[in-house]
Amino acid sequence: MLRLGQLAAAGRLLPAGPRLRPPRPAGGRLSLSRSWPPRPAGPVGDGGLLSRQVRAAAGEAGGGGRGPALKTPKGTRDHPPAHAALRDRLLAAVVACFKRHGAAAIDTPVLELRETLMGKYGEDAKLIYELQDQGGELLALRYDLTVPFARYLAMNKIANMKRYHVAKVYRRDNPATTRGRYREFYQCDFDIAGQFDPMIPDAECLKIVHEILSDLQLGDFLIKVNDRRILNGVFAVCGIPESKFITTCSTVDKLDKMPWEEVRSEMVGEKGLSPEAADHIGEYVQLHGGLDLIERLLQDPKLSQHKLAKEGLGDMKLLFEYLTLFGIAGKISFDLSLARGLDYYTGVIFEAVLLQQENDHVEESVSVGSVAGGGRYDGLVGMFDPKGRKVPCVGVSIGIERIFSILEQRVEASGEKVRTTETQVLVATPQKHLLAARLKLISELWDAGIKAEMLYKKDPKLLKQLQYCEDTGIPLAAIVGEQELTDGVVKLRDVATREEVDIPREKLVAEIRRRLEP
């Protein structure tokens, strides 16, 4: 099969049309972040060169220091054409996977009532962008796509739904733009809402993560899985009072960034757990494995007595059974250190991490964290329903900005040029006073669905016109001169080979289509 996502290997997530490899300038490393191609003076360049973007990244560019600040807001950025084209293809690959799994699209407003968002994100609520009170409702920008989805389900009394949503969300976080962390960023969410038999939708979410990460060829990866019920069971059997579950959870969550000793001292110092309880937790949360570990914990004399933990372990076993049938259990690790920050999770949680960057050939490697995450949140919709009706949900969010950072570096390292337009033909003239002929011919091509451009000059030089084709990757030039007009033909030039053939005008569209067939 042709997996869309497989296009994502360096240079392969590029347009289907001809690709350009620019000549390497002497002594310089050439990359996407250089100004290539040079913008010709006459014609329209793509204007989307990453060199400018680098300056402008994350709103840090100034406008020359005078007059009003010429920048984007802190932590946000423009996407010039080379970015936008690459990102559109990445999003298309993710959406193709969501559609393969039968999801429908929805969209919700960027604005939500302030009260819709409050009380859903714990301490992170301070990162929500709020709008000025301009004499109406109190509004805020959405923080994620999950809470709006739950609001949508409750508001429309929907009891089951499989949907995807690709859209921007907003967080007043400290931006770390080199790691792909912005204040405005895309989320790509897939969620299954409804009361179903256990772990079947949960397993599908993991299958989706596996498919997307495999398709995008980002290198080796691991999907860590845990369950909030098991974690709560561990805390309970270690003697932690229930009031400290959430705060202990957030300390455990740091195990992927700091060694156990530091995590332990935060537990004892900041969080006030007893050293014995901390050590006891440590015995559990450093465990990871597969079915064997699940079986061992099911035999654990204390944990197996904890109702929720036992339920969680039973479901985990079922999950691994399904993942084995899907053929993906090899990439899944049951990892008791995985906790995830958000308050609303109630069951299975998971997070995908890249195991190595495969960035040996990249000069500066991109450090990215997890590239996908999600879990089960069975209580969130009930928080919105006036009667508290619950709609169990499980979902996954693909960390598209981090993946984009990796692909961007990879394209940059490959030195390949991303075509930012899809133009197939430049309509050109070799002599003066032929603007009317160009306008007539290009109009015929547009009406036939051919992607065509011409220079916006009355009498451009032929050389400039052909140079524009080379600069922007247009594969064909359709040339009409006085002789061609007399003969009723168009000279069709292959820009790469420079070969020219006269084509009868009425056959031109068919010939262009034939030449550009894949």
Next chain:
Amino acid sequence: MLRLGQLAAAGRLLPAGPRLRPPRPAGGRLSLSRSWPPRPAGPVGDGGLLSRQVRAAAGEAGGGGRGPALKTPKGTRDHPPAHAALRDRLLAAVVACFKRHGAAAIDTPVLELRETLMGKYGEDAKLIYELQDQGGELLALRYDLTVPFARYLAMNKIANMKRYHVAKVYRRDNPATTRGRYREFYQCDFDIAGQFDPMIPDAECLKIVHEILSDLQLGDFLIKVNDRRILNGVFAVCGIPESKFITTCSTVDKLDKMPWEEVRSEMVGEKGLSPEAADHIGEYVQLHGGLDLIERLLQDPKLSQHKLAKEGLGDMKLLFEYLTLFGIAGKISFDLSLARGLDYYTGVIFEAVLLQQENDHVEESVSVGSVAGGGRYDGLVGMFDPKGRKVPCVGVSIGIERIFSILEQRVEASGEKVRTTETQVLVATPQKHLLAARLKLISELWDAGIKAEMLYKKDPKLLKQLQYCEDTGIPLAAIVGEQELTDGVVKLRDVATREEVDIPREKLVAEIRRRLEP
């Protein structure tokens, strides 16, 4: 050729897959706004039925009157799956046209610095959404895509560029949701920036409007064209002081909604023009025509003496020449009453209106205003450039929300069902204890790129599974029972004809592809 946009006729802007026409319930008019298909209890319904959307439209739905308000902000709305699918296809048709004309995509943040937007929209600045001062930069939501584009060009010192941008913009306007006017809405913009020979890019913008409106088959339309320089000339020769040009412009702009007598009395009463000046203006602004009118005004003894007006008329003549070569002059009207609201226009302005709704078969007709508009703004980039460098620009914005309102009504009137998913096959089992067989088979199909679903139940009834296919438009069912497992085959069922054939398992993917070929 196959024009993407031609799909937009009722029922043709629908998925390529099989379409469903639901049985009409007795005595009831069936439409998109009814709850069809019924959501089955077990499987995942699409949840995107417009009946809910109608209640929820424009944030006017309550959540039952208790607890927190369960609604979207005033003037905004959710897009349930049937909406989202239709809108995605509409946007794809518009983007296809922009790409046919060689434009590259860019994206800019939804948030802009407040000072970037201020001083660009005249009186409309009061409609800008401002963010709360949360201890950083003062931010606002973008009001259109033109000002951010100009900011982008100035910030990156880009002198020429052809770009499109499809994104949401925000206006604290009075919503009129039945007419497709929202506070959050999509704009689809195409702009050409750069110093070129006169009227060539301007003519291309009009060609684009013509192509899109023709492709979408919205009925007959007219594109009105005028020039700010001509209008200013008219005001000058009528003895209006320059300080009153803009306010007079906004009164003239009302001529499409009110008769001349009312416009005249506003000029004399509110705006303080002399009755003679108003009458004099009236002679001009009621004129509309083509080349003949341009020639007449070029002979006008007073107007032809006004430098800018003469320039404008010369350019208008050139524009009509180019439009004739494009074969679209028949749909263009040089109309001196067209003024357009925004301050930043400096030359050609235009607006497309539908001449009739072709809504005879629709019960409630949608009243929409202009469906596209644009013009030349040669001074806007210079407002951002620290050295005041000018980058001449011309662009067009497609009024996608209004067009969507029309298409929505048309689909509703046709009684056709918009499929909201693209699922090709439901993997089903006829007996109990076959969940593992389903999981294994569906996994094979996903890995082969087939769009497949299954019910999230351990032992669903076959009838329920087949019913789900009918409800959601899935054309094929792949059934594995004990006998099929033993024989190494899968029973492939055509949901419409109910015909079933055993296919060897290794040939299943090829057979599904063969069946679903267009």
